[in-house]
Amino acid sequence: MKKITNWKLWAKCAGIRAVKTVAQTAISVIGVSxxxxxxxxxxxxxxxxxxxxxxxxxxxAGLPEISEE
Structure with missing residues (x-):
């Protein structure tokens, strides 16, 4: 596991990924009705x-959106 050095970038990327995951889950749960x-x-x-x-x-554990510098 690589060390996170840029917390703002990590938080932005992780937040975007989490919002997309929430939306996908909501759509799939709504879709079964x-x-x-x-x-x-x-x-x-x-x-x-x-x-x-x-x-x-x-x-x-790591985000592929954040490349090593």
């Missing part, structure tokens, strides 16, 4: 938040 009125919004929110947290934790 037959109609929009059947969407379990609590499940959408909890699954999306959990995926965002996991994305941030995974980003600690």
């Amino acid at each position: 037959a109609v929009l009125s059947d969407v379990n919004w609590v499940a959408v929110a909890s699954a999306s938040v959990l995926s965002g947290v996991l994305s941030l934790l995974t980003s600690v």
Whole structure:
């Protein structure tokens, strides 16, 4: 695991990645409902938040968007 030296860049890249992951999870959970009125919004929110947290934790191991200088 490489050492993080630029925290602002890491936070920006990790945040962007987490937001994309949250959006993808929300879309997939919403997509399993037959109609929009059947969407379990609590499940959408909890699954999306959990995926965002996991994305941030995974980003600690390294981000390919940040090249070594």
